[in-house]
Amino acid sequence: MDKTVNQKAWFLVLPVFLVVAFSAVLPLMTVVNYSMQDTFGNNQFFWNGVGWFKELLDPSTDLGGRFLASLGRNLFFSLVILAIEVPLGIVVALSMPREGWTVAACLIILALPLLIPWNVVGTIWQIFGRPDIGLLGYVLNAIGIDYNYVSNEVDAWVTVIVMDVWHWTSLVALLCYAGLKSIPDAYYQAAQIDGASRWAVFKAIQLPKMNRVLLIAVLLRFMDSFMIYTEPFVVTGGGPGNSTTFVSIELVKIALGQFDLGKAAALSLVYNLIILIVCWIFYTVMTNAGVERKVQTESEPAAEPKPSAALKPVPALKPKEGVA
Amino acid sequence: MHSIPGRRLIMGLFLVFLLLPIYWLVNMSFKTNSEIVSTMTLWPHTPTLQHYKRIFTDESWYSGYINSLEYVVLNTIISISVALPAAYAFSRYRFLGDKHLFFWLLSNRMAPAAVYALPFFNLYSAIGLFDTPWAVALAHCIFNVPLAVWILEGFVSGVPREIDETAFLDGYSFPRFFIKILVPLIASGIGVAAFFCFMFSWVELLLARTLTSVQAKPIAAIMTRTVSAAGMDWGLLAAAGVLTIIPGALVIWFVRNYIARGFALGRV
Amino acid sequence: MARIDLVDLAHSYGGNDAPQESFALKPVTMTWRQGGAYALLGPSGCGKTTLLNVISGIITPSRGKILFDGKDITPLSTQKRNIAQVFQFPVIYDTMTVGQNLAFPLKNRGVPKADIDRRVAEIGRLLDLEPYLNRKATRLTADAKQKISLGRGLVRSDVAAVLFDEPLTVIDPELKWQLRSKLKALHRELDLTMIYVTHDQTEALTFADTVVVMHDGRVVQSGTPAELFDKPAHTFVGYFIGSPGMNILPAEVRGREALIDGHVIALNRSYDNLPAGAKIEIGVRPEFVEVVAPAPGLLTARIERIDDLGRIRFARTRLGDAKLAARAPAGFTSSDGSAGLKFDPSHVHVYADSLLVEGAA
Numbered sequence: 001m002d003k004t005v006n007q008k009a010w011f012l013v014l015p016v017f018l019v020v021a022f023s024a025v026l027p028l029m030t031v032v033n034y035s036m037q038d039t040f041g042n043n044q045f046f047w048n049g050v051g052w053f054k055e056l057l058d059p060s061t062d063l064g065g066r067f068l069a070s071l072g073r074n075l076f077f078s079l080v081i082l083a084i085e086v087p088l089g090i091v092v093a094l095s096m097p098r099e100g101w102t103v104a105a106c107l108i109i110l111a112l113p114l115l116i117p118w119n120v121v122g123t124i125w126q127i128f129g130r131p132d133i134g135l136l137g138y139v140l141n142a143i144g145i146d147y148n149y150v151s152n153e154v155d156a157w158v159t160v161i162v163m164d165v166w167h168w169t170s171l172v173a174l175l176c177y178a179g180l181k182s183i184p185d186a187y188y189q190a191a192q193i194d195g196a197s198r199w200a201v202f203k204a205i206q207l208p209k210m211n212r213v214l215l216i217a218v219l220l221r222f223m224d225s226f227m228i229y230t231e232p233f234v235v236t237g238g239g240p241g242n243s244t245t246f247v248s249i250e251l252v253k254i255a256l257g258q259f260d261l262g263k264a265a266a267l268s269l270v271y272n273l274i275i276l277i278v279c280w281i282f283y284t285v286m287t288n289a290g291v292e293r294k295v296q297t298e299s300e301p302a303a304e305p306k307p308s309a310a311l312k313p314v315p316a317l318k319p320k321e322g323v324a
Numbered sequence: 325m326h327s328i329p330g331r332r333l334i335m336g337l338f339l340v341f342l343l344l345p346i347y348w349l350v351n352m353s354f355k356t357n358s359e360i361v362s363t364m365t366l367w368p369h370t371p372t373l374q375h376y377k378r379i380f381t382d383e384s385w386y387s388g389y390i391n392s393l394e395y396v397v398l399n400t401i402i403s404i405s406v407a408l409p410a411a412y413a414f415s416r417y418r419f420l421g422d423k424h425l426f427f428w429l430l431s432n433r434m435a436p437a438a439v440y441a442l443p444f445f446n447l448y449s450a451i452g453l454f455d456t457p458w459a460v461a462l463a464h465c466i467f468n469v470p471l472a473v474w475i476l477e478g479f480v481s482g483v484p485r486e487i488d489e490t491a492f493l494d495g496y497s498f499p500r501f502f503i504k505i506l507v508p509l510i511a512s513g514i515g516v517a518a519f520f521c522f523m524f525s526w527v528e529l530l531l532a533r534t535l536t537s538v539q540a541k542p543i544a545a546i547m548t549r550t551v552s553a554a555g556m557d558w559g560l561l562a563a564a565g566v567l568t569i570i571p572g573a574l575v576i577w578f579v580r581n582y583i584a585r586g587f588a589l590g591r592v
Numbered sequence: 593m594a595r596i597d598l599v600d601l602a603h604s605y606g607g608n609d610a611p612q613e614s615f616a617l618k619p620v621t622m623t624w625r626q627g628g629a630y631a632l633l634g635p636s637g638c639g640k641t642t643l644l645n646v647i648s649g650i651i652t653p654s655r656g657k658i659l660f661d662g663k664d665i666t667p668l669s670t671q672k673r674n675i676a677q678v679f680q681f682p683v684i685y686d687t688m689t690v691g692q693n694l695a696f697p698l699k700n701r702g703v704p705k706a707d708i709d710r711r712v713a714e715i716g717r718l719l720d721l722e723p724y725l726n727r728k729a730t731r732l733t734a735d736a737k738q739k740i741s742l743g744r745g746l747v748r749s750d751v752a753a754v755l756f757d758e759p760l761t762v763i764d765p766e767l768k769w770q771l772r773s774k775l776k777a778l779h780r781e782l783d784l785t786m787i788y789v790t791h792d793q794t795e796a797l798t799f800a801d802t803v804v805v806m807h808d809g810r811v812v813q814s815g816t817p818a819e820l821f822d823k824p825a826h827t828f829v830g831y832f833i834g835s836p837g838m839n840i841l842p843a844e845v846r847g848r849e850a851l852i853d854g855h856v857i858a859l860n861r862s863y864d865n866l867p868a869g870a871k872i873e874i875g876v877r878p879e880f881v882e883v884v885a886p887a888p889g890l891l892t893a894r895i896e897r898i899d900d901l902g903r904i905r906f907a908r909t910r911l912g913d914a915k916l917a918a919r920a921p922a923g924f925t926s927s928d929g930s931a932g933l934k935f936d937p938s939h940v941h942v943y944a945d946s947l948l949v950e951g952a953a
Contacts, residue, residue, distance in 0.1 A: 003418045012413035013425065015406040016469055023466040024432050027443030092338050095331035107583045108576050109339050112346070115572025117544040119529045120565045127352065128345040133558060135348050138364050166342065174583065189650050190683035192670040194744060195700035198328065204696070208686040227436035230529050248438035255442045256534070268439040279434045283427055 028272075034265035052266035063254075063263050067270075069242065070250040077246060078225040081164045085221060086214070088165065089172025094206070096177055107177075110170040122234025125163040129235070149236060153243040160232045160244055164225065172217045179213035180206060212286075219282045226275060247271055346569065352562035360558045375563035388543030389567065391457060392526070395540070398461035400521040403468040404476075404514060411476030412506065416485070429470040440466065441534045448535055459535040460542070464528060468521045475520060479513025480506070512582060519579050526572060543568055594661040594674075594752040596624040596647065596785070601656035603646055608654045616642045618809045619656065624753070624787065629779050631800035632789045635832070639809040640789045644755050647787070648675045660752050676745040677755040681762060682737035684729045691716070691725035694743045701748075715743045718778060735763045739771070746778060753785040760795070772799055793833050805829045821877070822939075827946045830875045836906060836917040839881065843874045845942055850874050853912065855891045858937045861951025870944040880939035881918035883907045883931040890932030893918075907931065 035052055058064040092110075097103050113121065129149050131137035140147040149159040183205060191201045229248035232238070238245035238253075245253075251271065255264035328334075352360055353375055354368040363369075379385040413419070414426060440463070448459040483506065491501045507514065533545040547564045576583070603617040604610045612618060617639045624630060632640045645651040647658060649670035657666045665673055676697070685693050691712055698708045716722045719739045724732065729740055738759060745754050756775075760768045776799060779786050790796050796803050797817040804814040805828070812826035813819075824830035830838030844851040845866060848859045857874070866872060886892050893909035898920055905920040909931065918933060942949045 003416060005419065006417040007419050009413040009417035009419040009422075012409035013419075013422075016410040016429065016473060017425070019402065019406050019462075019465050020429060020432055020469050023440075023444075023462060024435070027440050027447055030443040030446060031439070088338075091328070091334060094328045095335040095338070097331075097335070104580050106335060106339065108573075108580055109342055111576045111583055112569070112573060113342060115523050115526065115569070115576060117527045117529060117568050119544050119547065120568045123547065123561060123565050124345045124349050127558070127562065128348050133352070133360050133364075135344070135364075135366075166345065169338075170342070184681070186679040186681060187683050189645075189648075189670075189677070190679060190741070190744075192650065193648060193675060193677045194697040195671045196696070197700065200696075200700060204685040204687065223434040227434075227438065229436075229438050248436055251436075251438045252441065252530070255438075261442070264442065268436075271436060272439055275434050275436065276431050279431050280427070283430060 031265045031268050034261045035269055037262050052262050053270070056263075056266050056270060063267075066242075066245075066250055067247070067267055070245050070247045071274075073244070074226060074228075074246045077161070077164075077228070078222055080161055081168070081225050082218060082221055084161070084165050085169045085172050086218060089169050089217065090176050090210070090214075092169065092173040093176035093180055094202075096180075107174070110173055113167050113170055116167075118230035119234050121163065121167050122231040125159060125166070125231075126235045129159050151240055153240055156236045156240060156244050159235060163231055163235065164228070167231065168221060168224070172214075172221065175213040175217045176210050179210035183209045215282070215286055219279075219286070222282075223275065223279065226278075349562050349565050349569075352558060353566045355559055357557065357559045372559075375559045376567075378560060379563060379567065385543075385546060385564070388541060388546040391536070391540045392532075392542040392544065393571070395457040395460040395464070395532070395542070396522055396525040398457055399464045399468055399525045400518050402461060403465055403472045403521045404518055406465075407469055407472035407476055407517065408507070408514075409502070410473050411480050412502070414473065414477045415480040416488070426473075429473055433467045433470040433474075435466065437467075437528065437530045441530055444531060445534050454535060455537045455539045457540050460532045460540065461525075463531045463535055464525045467528075468524055471520055471524065472517045475517040476510065476513055479510040479516075482513075483509050515579065516582060519575060519582075522575055523572070594785070595626045596753060597657075597659040597662070598622050598624075598647075599657040599659065601646065601653050601658060603642055603651060603653045603655070615809055617646065617653070620811045622804075622811060622814060624785060625802075626785055627783055628785055628802055629776070629800050630785075630787045631796035631803045632787060632806060633791070633793060633796040633803050633832075634806035635791055638806045640791075640806050641757055642809075643806070643811075644677070644757055644787065644789050647753070648677045648755050649673045650677075674748075674750065674752045675755060676748055676751045676753075677757065678738075678741050678745040678759045680758045682734060682741045684737050684740060686730045688729060689726050690721055690729050690732070690740055693729050693740050694721075694725075694747050697744055697748055711747055711749065715747045718746075718781070719743050719774070735767050735771070738762055742771075742775070746782060746784070749782070751784065753787055756786065756788045758790055759788075760790075775799065793835075797833075805832065807832070823941065823948065824875065825948045827873065827875055827943050830877070830941075834877060836878050838875045838877050839916045839918075840873050840875050840943070841911070841914055841916065843872060845872050845874070850940070850942070852891060855889070857891070857935050857940065859940055859942065859951065860937045861953060863942050863949060863951045866942075866949060867944050871946075873943045873946075875941045875943055876935060876939055878906055878917035879904075879919055880936040881916070882934040882936075883909065883918045883920050883924060883926075884934050885926075886930055886932040890934065892930055893933055895926050895929050895931050909933075 036050070052063070055061045055063045056067050059068050096106060116124070126134075128134045129137045129147075131141045131148055137147055137149075146152075147155050149155045187205050187209075188201065191205055196204065227248050228246055229252065232244050232246060233249055233252075236244045238249045247267075251264060251267050254260045254267065351367060354371045354373070355365070356370055356372050356374070359365060359368065359370055414422065444459075444463050445454070448454045448463070453459040453462070487505065487509070488501065491505050496505065529542070529544045532542045536542065536545070543564065547561060547568075598620055600619050600621055601617070602612075602615055602619040604612075604615040606614060620643075632643065634640045642651065646653045649665075649668065653666065657664050659665070660673070685696060688696065694712045694715055695708045698711060703711075712725070713722075716725050719742060721736070721739055721743060724736065729737065732740070742756075742759060745756070760771055763771060772795060775786070775788075778784075788796070788799050790799075797820075801816065802814060803817055803820055805812050805820065805826075807826065807828040813824065813829045815825075820829055820833050824833065824838060827838070827840050831840065841852055843857070845859070845863050847864060848862045850857045850859055852874075883893070883895065884890070891911065893911045893916060896908045896910055899906045899908065905922075905924075906917050907920040907924075909916050909918060911933075916933070924931075942951065
């Protein structure tokens with residue numbers, strides 16, 4: 001669909017711009033301001049230039065060491081949960097019942113963890129994993145596994161990861177399910193007639209049709225896991241030691257715990273920048289996928305029987321000689 | 325062909341995995357604290373409603389729910405109403421800086437709340453909104469407005485452009501077209517967007533806790549009070565947790581038929 | 593390649609206990625010759641796609657049997673049936689090139705690579721897809737995509753039959769004609785049994801040597817285009833095939849005469865044993881009724897308009913409540929809007945409860 005150029009459209013966007021700018025730009029300016037200064041309390045600030053940034057990126061300093069260590073932990077965490085949640089989400093989506101009341105039931109239960117406040121998610125797992133009063137911790141210890149997420153680093157990590165899988169796999173699964181639902185029956189019938197195996201159907205039909213939603217899923221999951229704060233904070237408080245202290249937890253410790261505004265602000269900016277870059281990469285990939293998809297839907301009404309896009313051939317790609 | 329061998333087993337196991345921790349919370353909320361601490365029981369042997377009674381009778385508890393719902397609803401209304409015209413603009417027109425603006429909006433959806441906690445605290449204190457539902461509602465706009473724009477843009481793009489043109493030819497003014505024709509057409513999209521706004525505002529705690537102290541404190545923050553000098557009041561904590569799940573469960577129940585489509589964000 | 597027999601085949605989406613009137617496919621017994629070009633013709637919702645899906649195995653019939661060369665294959669899955677099918681909308685495997693798309697059905701069946709390459713090249717050549725064999729299939733136009741779907745249907749040389757489910761719906765009219773001729777040529781070249789579902793009579797009559805007409809879940813007639821035209825077995829066939837369709841008029845039939853409004857119309861055969869209580873109608877194609885100047889002894893009709901189709905003119909007339917189309921000979925005009933009707937007795941058929949009655953000589 002060709003969009004018309006219309007500068008007046010800015011009036012329609014203005015409210016959004018103002019609301020978001022009020023929430024994003026003003027605070028960001030304070031952050032930039034703080035990041036260049038030092039404070040000894042009493043609202044007395046000293047110019048510190050790029051000092052905090054230098055310290056932040058130098059692993060030999062206290063700040064830099066803490067930041068880089070938490071960044072490493074966070075990246076590792078994001079990769080692990082993506083590696084678990086994406087395949088698991090796909091499998092769950094493929095396991096959805098086809099019709100009947102069970103579909104609604106499964107969808108409701110799947111969506112449930114997504115609507116639980118994040119600190120309650122933490123609380124649920126904090127309780128569930130406790131060796132004394134939690135079912136999981138109790139059972140694990142009863143069968144001879146010495147499990148204690150408060151004192152053992154590995155146990156703490158496992159708990160935080162399993163909690164995230166519990167919390168967010170549904171999102172991936174629901175997105176994939178939506179993608180699967182959009183595949184017309186004819187595709188499965190054609191594959192059946194072409195003698196495709198179950199695996200070939202997945203590879204040739206389901207995965208390609210899901211790739212767009214999967215991209216959204218990976219983007220959302222990467223971003224949200226990269227800024228995770230509440231759930232691990234409630235369960236482990238970042239411990240034992242600093243073993244589950246992720247970037248956000250470190251940041252809040254410095255900002256609200258120590259009121260080290262300059263350091264916190266510098267950390268915020270770098271943190272935000274990383275996220276901005278990753279976000280931009282995803283956005284570019286996704287827009288490109290979107291363009292490809294547009295070409296596709298315009299010439300393929302079967303995939304998307306919308307009246308607007310149906311049956312428009314793509315002139316530039318028309319075979320030149322046609323059918324003789 | 326749609327699904328895989330052993331799907332019932334996989335689905336069953338996964339649902340058990342999802343429900344078991346929730347069941348444990350519900351289970352604990354009906355136990356007395358002495359039962360919780362002394363024995364491991366799979367269901368409450370001496371069921372009690374004392375924790376729920378306490379929450380419903382103590383104003384400092386139940387006002388937390390009201391506070392939470394207040395800012396969530398406020399936020400949903402603000403987000404949808406500012407996002408609608410913008411979604412239309414992004415879907416139909418090209419204008420100076422549109423792509424950059426869209427990306428900038430999306431990038432805010434991804435901004436870590438931890439970064440904004442302190443500046444928001446300063447900002448809302450300065451303009452006197454600190455500890456009101458407005459502060460939290462506005463703060464949550466930073467991630468909900470971009471999301472709402474994104475979702476709604478997908479749905480508006482699904483409405484054929486000819487409909488706009490016909491309406492304008494029929495002499496509809498822009499606002500009248502918008503309210504009388506476009507909004508009803510994308511009603512399900514608005515529902516989906518509202519659902520997501522509700523969801524993300526309801527589950528967020530870091531900003532909500534930072535921007536409130538007494539008057540507008542959300543329920544999720546009040547829950548931390550159960551850590552007292554006398555040790556943990558586990559039963560009370562569990563009961564409060566169960567009560568925070570209920571609004572979400574209700575919302576899901578109402579949108580259950582749109583969940584699949586909703587999660588595709590109108591873009592599949 | 594195989595002969596296909598349908599034995600008392602029926603399908604109901606509501607199960608066998610549902611009343612037979614609600615069956616999507618009412619019981620049918622018939623044979624599809626090996627190497628034939630068949631068209632399955634009927635309006636939307638007449639059950640033709642159901643029949644096609646039953647043959648291909650996508651739907652398991654609730655009753656009856658399907659035999660391929662005398663072997664019962666009813667319980668077999670689609671994969672094991674050796675059937676190819678092309679759907680209404682193009683089905684393309686997005687991640688594959690055009691060539692890989694064509695090779696897919698062969699690869700899945702473990703055909704040796706050399707044979708695959710040879711066959712893909714051949715089909716690519718026949719469908720004019722050669723220049724695109726190494727291109728991604730997603731980037732092509734709808735008709736190129738549909739050609740790929742057709743190609744996947746034709747690529748296997750050993751199939752029992754190739755089924756087409758309204759495959760040219762998405763194609764531009766001009767290309768449609770070309771592709772249909774192409775299919776016809778392919779049918780001769782590849783010696784495959786083809787079954788072509790359509791609701792468009794031109795498509796059916798030009799493609800097939802045998803046309804199977806369905807109506808309301810029932811196969812009402814199967815025959816060559818000429819048979820369907822000359823001797824419709826069911827009033828529906830008469831009405832559905834031909835443009836304008838056959839005139840159907842309620843009448844009283846006695847022996848060699850039909851009575852309409854007290855006027856006698858001569859019949860070529862004698863109908864003495866018509867079932868009692870049945871609804872009796874006569875059917876006559878517009879080509880075999882002529883409007884002439886009103887005269888005593890002729891039925892008189894009111895002319896509403898005259899359609900000039902170039903080589904022939906049809907008068908649209910009204911006979912009491914009934915409508916009737918008739919040939920208007922060159923130079924015919926009517927001064928007062930009324931005209932006499934002259935029937936050709938050898939082409940007037942008698943129907944009892946919509947079914948053709950064969951009279952005695």
